[in-house]
Amino acid sequence: MISHRQQVTDMILSAKVLNNIQWSSVAQEIGLSKEWVTAACLGQMALNKEQAEKIGQIFNLSDEAVAWLQIVPYKGSLPTSVPTDPLIYRWYEVVNVYGSTIKELIHEEFGDGIMSAIDFSMDIQRESHENGDRVNVVLSGKFLPYKSY
Amino acid sequence: MISHRQQVTDMILSAKVLNNIQWSSVAQEIGLSKEWVTAACLGQMALNKEQAEKIGQIFNLSDEAVAWLQIVPYKGSLPTSVPTDPLIYRWYEVVNVYGSTIKELIHEEFGDGIMSAIDFSMDIQRESHENGDRVNVVLSGKFLPYKSY
Amino acid sequence: MISHRQQVTDMILSAKVLNNIQWSSVAQEIGLSKEWVTAACLGQMALNKEQAEKIGQIFNLSDEAVAWLQIVPYKGSLPTSVPTDPLIYRWYEVVNVYGSTIKELIHEEFGDGIMSAIDFSMDIQRESHENGDRVNVVLSGKFLPYKSY
Amino acid sequence: MISHRQQVTDMILSAKVLNNIQWSSVAQEIGLSKEWVTAACLGQMALNKEQAEKIGQIFNLSDEAVAWLQIVPYKGSLPTSVPTDPLIYRWYEVVNVYGSTIKELIHEEFGDGIMSAIDFSMDIQRESHENGDRVNVVLSGKFLPYKSY
Amino acid sequence: MISHRQQVTDMILSAKVLNNIQWSSVAQEIGLSKEWVTAACLGQMALNKEQAEKIGQIFNLSDEAVAWLQIVPYKGSLPTSVPTDPLIYRWYEVVNVYGSTIKELIHEEFGDGIMSAIDFSMDIQRESHENGDRVNVVLSGKFLPYKSY
Amino acid sequence: MISHRQQVTDMILSAKVLNNIQWSSVAQEIGLSKEWVTAACLGQMALNKEQAEKIGQIFNLSDEAVAWLQIVPYKGSLPTSVPTDPLIYRWYEVVNVYGSTIKELIHEEFGDGIMSAIDFSMDIQRESHENGDRVNVVLSGKFLPYKSY
Amino acid sequence: MISHRQQVTDMILSAKVLNNIQWSSVAQEIGLSKEWVTAACLGQMALNKEQAEKIGQIFNLSDEAVAWLQIVPYKGSLPTSVPTDPLIYRWYEVVNVYGSTIKELIHEEFGDGIMSAIDFSMDIQRESHENGDRVNVVLSGKFLPYKSY
Amino acid sequence: MISHRQQVTDMILSAKVLNNIQWSSVAQEIGLSKEWVTAACLGQMALNKEQAEKIGQIFNLSDEAVAWLQIVPYKGSLPTSVPTDPLIYRWYEVVNVYGSTIKELIHEEFGDGIMSAIDFSMDIQRESHENGDRVNVVLSGKFLPYKSY
């Protein structure tokens, strides 16, 4: 009996390691970005029927699991509010150290409002660099203004 | 008596509002990016002597305040571990929802290690878009590998 | 020296009590809803120049305070993450008890996405009722869909 | 052995996904609002015998599970005090940003007291809108005055 | 400048100690219970004009302070969510140890609903007892049923 | 293998729902108050041999479970330090809103000390009332004075 | 204006350092144990009139401060729920590591109940020891049994 | 498969209740204090081979479990940082209320340093008393001085 999406995420992770599947290959088969597809497999996005069935084939999932992939999950992928994993913590640190800066500069350019985390995309790329390669990430979010009413 | 950098940040914020100073103008006068300069003014980076003196002139600060700008501050710009401000929260949400995805994809590309938050830069730009302008942010951090020893 | 918007909110609250000013009257003078105007006076929204000057006259604020009213504030009006005040707690309780219900029903109707808290308005009205008057609140938020990319 | 209502909620969620059941259909069969019926199925309300039996038929539950549906549950549907799911967080954000405003306006209209979360109903509707459909929610709660004694 | 009710509570506490005023005497002058009057003086209830003026005379308060007594305060009188003071902690402990019991017994008697903390009164009395006097407290709250809708 | 009292509480709760047992009937069979007996069944009090055996018969427990009923449990019946269940939260709210009042009035009457939560009893009764029945609760705790030494 | 006992504690601490006063000397003048007297000076116990006046003379306090010493304070002397100071932390650690042991052994000897922290005394002594002197502390608390009712 | 010491503690607790074993008897068989032996059985101390085998016989443990008794456990016996159990909480309260006093008096006698929680012993005894028996506990810890270097 599956009653939480986490159970399906566990099945995917288990199959991924057993069969040495790459997220980028999965993304290619689905025909979407590796960022969105990985997030979906990790239980952060809902898939449509066709996508879910492909994922089911790739990871050898039951029909019940495939049905769950089409359900909108309870989102949030971190076990604690301040993440302990060093890679993820660095992102938390960027938000903490640069948070007030990001706020000031977006408001200076756009006025009161936010950068959407829904109408949003992310692109992670390796940049070759002689002093050591870099991780370059482009975050793109629609500006949503507060309006008086 | 100044005994915490926050006091200088308060002076800067007060002068900024009174005299309607723009962060982008400050950055231009310093000759560095608006992201780094704003973070420095908000107490997240240390300035060198020349930079501190220019900031002192722009915001009309005392010599004591200028001296404090050259001290490395205790960093972290948020009052709570989960930020309440909607603009900053969206960034926290991105880390929470996409955190496991970012981890998977960087490890798939680079192996075990992190994206540095120190050898790091950020660039925030407006992108015109017919459905509403977007905030585009490029984060660039050196990949730092864990090595066995 | 004003270095935080909270100081201006304190001035407004002090003047409001001293002079027995009603939020609904303030809203009428500004020509906007009582919900938005009150939120703005309480440091949750930024005012434009004209609005800020009117607020300045109503609450007898200094020019510096009026300048601060036009700055986007760090939002979040509650002193603790779980509010202790009984009136506000009831709203937190509604989110806690009905949170999973709201999520299920919006997803059933709209698919994956959220109800915006930015492109959002609120209207609070008294409804006469023979068993005791009721507080009726209409919340209206644009549906923002997650999209695959 | 069932010893917690959560076990029954899990059974309902599992059956719902397997058989692709809609909350609005369940509500129609019960003859009550979709908001109350969904909350009840998710373990936030107690059902009477007749309602529980109907729910038992719809979701194919055991007699023991049907008995548990008639027990008042320990309420609260969120795993953390600040919810991480973006849809539910937006509601938390509304309470945080507008909390002091809601308090001020209800007190201005009604005096000291609260808006009940018990003598309470909620109605969630789609509103068509040319700039994108909206989620409209009406919350109705009896005003309960504090009285001196 | 008074901008928070806590400032008035501080004035009352200061005057109470300086002039050795008893809460029971204050209650007698106001003509209400010592429980409600003390709570009001401690910033947990709003007073009407007449009551506020009497309190103003007793504690020698300014007009501004008297005006604040008529404002509904942000309630909650404890500095931490788990109180450290031994007397108050014992009450928290009662809620913790007997919480599930109270819930079971009220539901067994009344069905689903709550005991109101708004339509509520409290009476604290000394009971003489040969093994040591006892504190007897009567809590009375209206039962508010959840109703399906 | 039983290694925690919670396992026995789960057995009791399961049997109670299956066989529709009332706490007040259990109390009558034990010959003690419904408050103490319920608390004991919910894992907050230790039973003596005779009481445990009667409880074992009523709820059809194994000898091992009956042995565990006689062990002093680790007390505290709430899953979070601030309870989310509305009925229990109202009690937490009473402690929060009236905490400082309770402290002041007990000290005014008795001097420094506490109201015991150990030499303590509780009695919950329905009071008929024309405006809606009330829950009346009498708490009785021995006053324990601090003494200098 | 004194409105919190902490202000008096601050005066005492300031005078103690300026005039190099020893807690043991203060205790001798009051004629009580150093443990109780120190706790009282640090804002954890209420003094009677005579004791307060002596403390007032020793630490050169105003009449207002002396009046406050006779008020029962809000107790709890630690700034965080887990203390950071190494000396105090060791005591917290003892409670954490030995907590379940203490519980088991007191229940084995006395049955269900607690060791009172109110009818309680503490005696701290230096014990000479060839491997380094030891701190010996005797805690004495009345056993208070839970009783069924 | 045993992978955590807690599993062995659970086996010991289960056997203890089933066979009605007393900690003091266990201690006698081991030939050490009841305090240390109980702490060891509860997973807070490591046993040597001989001790572990005796414990294994007393509680009828497997060889694997006996092996685990000789592993140093991850210490800390409380499920929450502020304990909810009334008996253990009283000890937390003593640390909270008397914490600053203990610090002051140990420093006054010994200078800067701590009372060790490692080179430490505890002895819990019943003291007969006409007003009710008392729990007397002697804590003995080596004083460890901070030294400059």
Next chain:
Amino acid sequence: MISHRQQVTDMILSAKVLNNIQWSSVAQEIGLSKEWVTAACLGQMALNKEQAEKIGQIFNLSDEAVAWLQIVPYKGSLPTSVPTDPLIYRWYEVVNVYGSTIKELIHEEFGDGIMSAIDFSMDIQRESHENGDRVNVVLSGKFLPYKSY
């Protein structure tokens, strides 16, 4: 089905105790430091294929478990943010007590930046000492400077 690295860590810990394996022997077989190898076995580092297979032989792991050893784990080895285990707490205490000192001295020597926890190694050694042997730990981390941009 293995879906989390913790399951493999549990297998390793279980085999280690059953077969009395020493970390230093494991390190010797792998040919790396005991610090890195232990951290890897405890789920804090990713192993390469060869290393994982050797670990698999030593601890008798399945192929699936060996595959998981090569996956980068979610790092962080402590169950609570403030560790309760006395040995680990002492390290937390060093960071708390000496944290500001470490910050000041590294900045004084190197300017703004950090000591890397990624390009990092640790060496733990016993130092014989007549007053009791000492644990000597060398931490070595690359200095990473913040740079303006």
Next chain:
Amino acid sequence: MISHRQQVTDMILSAKVLNNIQWSSVAQEIGLSKEWVTAACLGQMALNKEQAEKIGQIFNLSDEAVAWLQIVPYKGSLPTSVPTDPLIYRWYEVVNVYGSTIKELIHEEFGDGIMSAIDFSMDIQRESHENGDRVNVVLSGKFLPYKSY
């Protein structure tokens, strides 16, 4: 009036920046390590009379401040339990990632016990390195064994 050591630390920090004083120079004048002296100046260690007077001269402190330097402070130099400053966080991360490793290896070498944080010293040095200089830190703490009793 000085009533907390933090006030003296603030005076020292203010004077340090104004007069551009180096911690290493202060240490040289005191004749002790820079680590201990800095910790003492930052309010984590108590100074003796001679040391305090020298510090008083260096930082131009009042006699009252010099007296406070000789008082044992309430230790702990971090504003939050998980530090936000990147440099200090890296140390917290080391404790988190390597915590279980440190525990395993010290126990493997020494048996049950801890590495003292009191009989402890720290030495921070720059190590030149062609790939970038390193921070080398030697931590030395006496091993303190748990003993059975």
